[in-house]
Amino acid sequence: MIADLKKNTEAKMRKSVDAFKTDLAKVRTGRAHTGLLDHVTIDYYGAQTPLQQVAKVTLIDARTIGVAPFEKKMVPAVEKAIRDSDLGLNPVAGGETIRVPMPPLTEERRKELTKVVHKEAETARVAVRNVRRDSIHALKEAMKKGDISENDERRALDEMQKMTDRHVAEIDKLLAQKESELMAV
Numbered sequence: 001m002i003a004d005l006k007k008n009t010e011a012k013m014r015k016s017v018d019a020f021k022t023d024l025a026k027v028r029t030g031r032a033h034t035g036l037l038d039h040v041t042i043d044y045y046g047a048q049t050p051l052q053q054v055a056k057v058t059l060i061d062a063r064t065i066g067v068a069p070f071e072k073k074m075v076p077a078v079e080k081a082i083r084d085s086d087l088g089l090n091p092v093a094g095g096e097t098i099r100v101p102m103p104p105l106t107e108e109r110r111k112e113l114t115k116v117v118h119k120e121a122e123t124a125r126v127a128v129r130n131v132r133r134d135s136i137h138a139l140k141e142a143m144k145k146g147d148i149s150e151n152d153e154r155r156a157l158d159e160m161q162k163m164t165d166r167h168v169a170e171i172d173k174l175l176a177q178k179e180s181e182l183m184a185v
Helices: 002-026 072-084 107-145 150-183
Strands: 041-044 047-050 055-061 064-069 092-094 097-101
Touching (some): 002 107, 002 150, 041 072, 064 072, 072 092, 072 097, 107 150
Antiparallel strands (some): 041 047, 055 064, 064 097, 092 097
């Protein structure tokens, strides 16, 4: 029972850290990368569809992303979706392709993005702590029912805390890396 609980707790904490990594990838640092547009969706015949399913996304150069919709009539819809996304990008349509230049980051924007990254990190830490809380609750219930001994519970609680500390430290490390990336000129 305890082994299953530890395994589930570890998996859930790992998912929280992975979700944080995904959120960090969305925060741009001034260099273009195709993953930046991963969460953009387009109204494709009445259904919200991911950009990758309606267009080919490529890198033109270090500061420009190229988007080539599979259907020519989708160019205005794709351009509008990218412009309306929360990325602060200004796409330029040119025939059948759309160029998405990455504007250089100002000092003010860098600080703003750092605050966003800190907020994401705190959300990830809270998620890890919530997983720990749920696991501790399950351990206490098991002890009340008599499924596990008090010593087993105490050992498992210590391991849960170590797991939590390890994952929070990983989140802090990722945060520090992203912060230095953002502040590098």
